[in-house]
Amino acid sequence: MFKIKLEQKERVSKKEELIITLSAIGIALILSGIFIAFNGVNPFVALWKVITSALGSSYGISETLVKAIPLIFTGLAVGIALNSKLWNIGAEGQLFFGATFATAFVIYGPVLPKPLMLTVLVILGAVGGALWAAIPALLKIKFKMNEVISTLLLNYVAINIADYFLFGPWKGKDNFPYTPIFPEEARFDRIGFGRVHTGLFLALVLVVLLYIMLYHTKIGYKLRMTGSSLKAAKYAGININKTMFMVFLMSGALAGLAGVSQICGIEYKLHQHISTGYGYTGIIVAWLARSNPFIIVIFAIFLSIILKGAASLQIAMRLPAAVGIVMQALILFAILGSELFKNYNVKLIRGK
């Protein structure tokens, strides 16, 4: 019988940390390979396919970026809440609610000149997401309800609400659950690189703004203080309930923008598959990036490589679509498990 002995490290160098993270990703890829081999596909060929399909051509790179855009939004959404130690597992639902909100304007509202129209849709998407996040926020502040459970359960409700419109008043002429195609005025322009659209710039501007807000303003100080210690925050005279509420609203708004960027940037309509779990993948992105907005961009791109690669595996090698979810979970497990090795020297000793 072996026992594990831990010795606290005095200092962890950036290089050491990077090596540990990269080894963890390596282990996750090996485990993914085992899964793929179960389906009778050569894992080395499959993993090579993941990399080449996502990064091996300009088409691949553009499609990877297309998937990174919503992930930056949802990563920021989860990340800003995590900064205050709040878990927003509801980005998926807020994404759908924001998208439904914006779609309502496209369907019932006037067609405005493009810049005005897009501004309205972006604002409505953010407001929709924020409204949906306000429910768990109030439940947490007024009734101390655990936000992990409430945000998650509300995902199902938000998706059912979107379904209500898609199968009801907004269904297509052929009775399929999707809205009519959006007019040109309601579409983000493409930037001339595949399907990559100007939503990317909106995402990147928000990355910079959130970074400045978090680390260089008084509000950001309050947010981070609430996250590091509730006691200290109270002592410093911070209104914790107000701060938490604000954080939830911002978080929901960012997730709502992911919805708008999908319907106005890629799909040009609302349907059931505007998100392939971007709200959930955003949790991984934010956690891996330690909620730092700039690092969120890096991990959003990293995970979009996995998503794009997995989508290609599905088509080229007939692997089930779920292979992408399995790979994400394995990466999360591996990096989560590697945390220990960053802070401690781990030794196996012979125990009794």
Added chain:
Amino acid sequence: MIDLITILYAAIASGTIILYATIGEIITERSGILNLGVEGIMLMGAFFGFYVAYTTESLLLAIIGAAIIGGLMGLIHAFMTITLQANQVVSGLALTMFGSGASAFFGINMVGKTLKVSFEAIPIPFFSKIPVLGEVIFNHNILVYCAFILPLIVWFIFNRTKWGLALRSSGEEPLSSEIMGIKVIKVRYIATIVGGIFIGISGAYLSVGYSKLWVEGMTAGRGWITIALVIFANWNPLIAYGGAYLFGGLTQLGLNLQKFNIAFPIVLLKSIPYVFTILFLLFISLKGKRSNLPKALGESYFRESRG
């Protein structure tokens, strides 16, 4: 008119799914480990149970298989959070993601398959003849009957045995427990694995015993509802009965609203379970009593910090 007997019968049949999982999660949480991976474990149990039932045509093996896969999932969570001291929330989310992904990955060939074997209702002699009560309670399959007894056994172990004491004190005061000679790490490992076993069985009951088919993501949030019901039950296995069957009943009643010709869209009726769960939690919060919340729930336990 709504048929009350049918609704009550369905309430017990569907409440059983959540009852198994709730008991499992109560066992795990009482030891101080928060397992948010219930949804993923349930899906793995549902898939694997169905797979075994389909290939071996043995119901017993199906349940054993689901129990083993559930126990293994619990073991992963235990290893991550106890040995590697990972954040329990993140590990649970990873487990949910892994379970929903892996069950869909392997289960793709089981979609649309029908089973040749099924759990038949076994009317209990004499008792099943009691008007109303007999029909509602004493005419179910064996898994439902087992679920009648399970919370009683778990309650007895919690409150009347040395094991139960070790389990509860590990969740309350791990440091003092260790001094008193309780092997906290071992207790938590066992509790997380045993919890996983029951959650796995709940999945197999869902796919093999209840809906008799396998569909990707078929738990539809029941794992998360379970986590809420543990809070509702105040970590007490006996209140879990009430929580699970009440929840099953309210959901069935909601679904039966269609028969009243109330102009309420069916897609929104599907939201009833989730809204009810939130209302359950609200009710608990207003009552303000959560006396059994394990004090050390969700916190990593560093044996080294004992010095």
